[in-house]
Amino acid sequence: MSVEVITKEDLQAFRLQLLGDIKQLLGEKTEVAKEWLKGTEVRKMLKVSHGTLQNLRIAGKLCYSKIGGTYYYRYKEIIGMLESGMEGVS
Template structure:
């Protein structure tokens, strides 16, 4: 069994590739005028489970607005979260 080490540079490169791919999907999958996404759209966009999205809401990582039982997320907040910026 060969031991492989992952460096910070490896993680940084992976992050940049992932962000580029997500931005590409956002650009092609969502009209530019849309500012708000439903939970199902966010899960599909980020390829995450409902539980993971719930955890992002609970711990304050991703802000949301609840209207009539539906939760909506600002595309700007999703991008900010992916970039690691403050809410």
């Protein structure tokens, strides 16, 4: 039977590796984007005002769904708009 000695340095290295793995797992979960975003989330993402978001809706540059009094926008369309350079946004 062989005996292996574990030092404080070994435990510290294990702790750092474990924390890194946990952070990576948690980070992967937060990167998953929702399919639909509320207007407030879209405004923060695009860094635009309420009025600008409304103008994008009215001009037909941004498709939406309205449920009750809340507007919802597809995440993929927002990304597409950002990639196209958001032409026409004032």
